Amino acid sequence: MTSRIATEVRDLLTGLGVSETVFTSGDLVVSSPIDGTEIARVVQTAPDAARTTIGAAAEAFAAWRRVPAPRRGELVRLLGEELRANKDVLGRLVTLEVGKVPSEGLGEVQEMIDICDFAVGLSRQLYGLTIQSERPDHRLTEQWHPAGVVGIISAFNFPVAVWSWNAALALVCGDAILWKPSEKAPLTALATHALFERALARFGDAPAGLSALLIGGRDIGELMVEDARVPVVSATGSTRMGRDVGERVARRFGKAILELGGNNASIVTPSADLDLTLRAVAFGAMGTAGQRCTTLRRLIVHEDLYDVLVPRLARVYETIAVGSPVDSEALVGPLIDAPAFAAMQASLDAARAQGGIVHGGGRVDVNGEGSFYARPALVEMPGQVGPVKEETFAPILYVMKYRDLSDAIAMQNDVPQGLSSSIFGTDIREVEQFLSAAGSDCGIANVNMGPSGAEIGGAFGGEKETGGGRESGSDAWRAYMRRQTNAVNYGRTVPLAQGVKFDVG
Numbered sequence: 001m002t003s004r005i006a007t008e009v010r011d012l013l014t015g016l017g018v019s020e021t022v023f024t025s026g027d028l029v030v031s032s033p034i035d036g037t038e039i040a041r042v043v044q045t046a047p048d049a050a051r052t053t054i055g056a057a058a059e060a061f062a063a064w065r066r067v068p069a070p071r072r073g074e075l076v077r078l079l080g081e082e083l084r085a086n087k088d089v090l091g092r093l094v095t096l097e098v099g100k101v102p103s104e105g106l107g108e109v110q111e112m113i114d115i116c117d118f119a120v121g122l123s124r125q126l127y128g129l130t131i132q133s134e135r136p137d138h139r140l141t142e143q144w145h146p147a148g149v150v151g152i153i154s155a156f157n158f159p160v161a162v163w164s165w166n167a168a169l170a171l172v173c174g175d176a177i178l179w180k181p182s183e184k185a186p187l188t189a190l191a192t193h194a195l196f197e198r199a200l201a202r203f204g205d206a207p208a209g210l211s212a213l214l215i216g217g218r219d220i221g222e223l224m225v226e227d228a229r230v231p232v233v234s235a236t237g238s239t240r241m242g243r244d245v246g247e248r249v250a251r252r253f254g255k256a257i258l259e260l261g262g263n264n265a266s267i268v269t270p271s272a273d274l275d276l277t278l279r280a281v282a283f284g285a286m287g288t289a290g291q292r293c294t295t296l297r298r299l300i301v302h303e304d305l306y307d308v309l310v311p312r313l314a315r316v317y318e319t320i321a322v323g324s325p326v327d328s329e330a331l332v333g334p335l336i337d338a339p340a341f342a343a344m345q346a347s348l349d350a351a352r353a354q355g356g357i358v359h360g361g362g363r364v365d366v367n368g369e370g371s372f373y374a375r376p377a378l379v380e381m382p383g384q385v386g387p388v389k390e391e392t393f394a395p396i397l398y399v400m401k402y403r404d405l406s407d408a409i410a411m412q413n414d415v416p417q418g419l420s421s422s423i424f425g426t427d428i429r430e431v432e433q434f435l436s437a438a439g440s441d442c443g444i445a446n447v448n449m450g451p452s453g454a455e456i457g458g459a460f461g462g463e464k465e466t467g468g469g470r471e472s473g474s475d476a477w478r479a480y481m482r483r484q485t486n487a488v489n490y491g492r493t494v495p496l497a498q499g500v501k502f503d504v505g
């Protein structure tokens, strides 16, 4: 029997022009986490077809790199227009396929629109440098050229926005793109690509093969990772996956942009505004059902505040609405699948074994056996031990005490991951210590907000096991181009650098 979610998904996808065969006659089974029902069977890309697609992308690149960048920006501007016009449809599909509550589904599409706007502006920039030459009548410059085919591997939790961060930049930078979406979220990828194809049709003369989807499991991703025709691979997902991708891409001297695990902490100092802190912590730790790389997972609270803040927080955890994103106004939707729920329970058991006091965390029956909803868990921990140092992709917030800010910062940094972090406080000395070179070691460090929910304007990514890549705003575009230094002699002699003489008379 076709579920009501399957019917809605079918109507939305066909409305965008995706052929029904593509998502009903394959063997990649997709279920909605909302009620666990099967919603599609997507056709996977065969390995041979994937190799041909990579070849076509390489050919498209050869043409696209010669198109002036502002003209390339026009394609991304049209993509942004399609996304604006179809924000509701794509946002709804994000909700249906991965279970995000409506405002977060729509927010994800807004993030795509924002990066398109940003990239359009960039298409008239992509600045190089001029450098003063030490030689007379010489000019020294640096310019940026397109890098080649960019392979994008994305995760289920931001099934479309992370693609757009990479795609919008890569396209204006003159690259061709390939996209291997998460096996758990191929439908939103099909929808996004249909919108991209509309933009292409309106654009008119983009080379065939400029962008393609590679749908399937790990083996299809590996084809891209191993292929020297793909000089840049941008991968979002687990540290385990990223270590493998990074090593393989490096072995063939390709470049990897890695955005991997986070184990993000916030420090609550004595000068914090507690009402603000409470709201920000709630969104940071429970938003997206704890399934963001940037989710707040560790709260390090000054001992003088602990007995005030933690009971207030526990009340929010007890009362926050957990429920279906389509049938309720709940702020916390489902976990993606059964393994995610099992991992959450395993971490809670491990925390208990280490002396943790667990509030919440149990299963909430919303739509029966096949779907996995959980009450977010607040866990008081005696110290930073066991599961606290791991990333469990679920709504678990470990709370710990500190006395000196330096100890709190050391604790915040004492995990393998280095994506995001934040401090709550109004004492400028404490805040600046946290932001200083001896402060947070993460790629993102915020003040009076949680670690998640970044705008696209800043560079996004993190250090240590988070992988070191940067995507999205600021100068992240450079990773999608290759740098070339140009020295030009416009004189009539051959003066050598460093005063070297080589006079052949």
Ligand code: UN1
Pocket: 111, 157, 158, 162, 236, 291, 292, 293, 294, 451, 452, 453, 454, 455
């Ligand atoms: C992710 O979880 O992979 O900063 C990306 C945020 C979002 C992006 C998260 N803008 O939380």
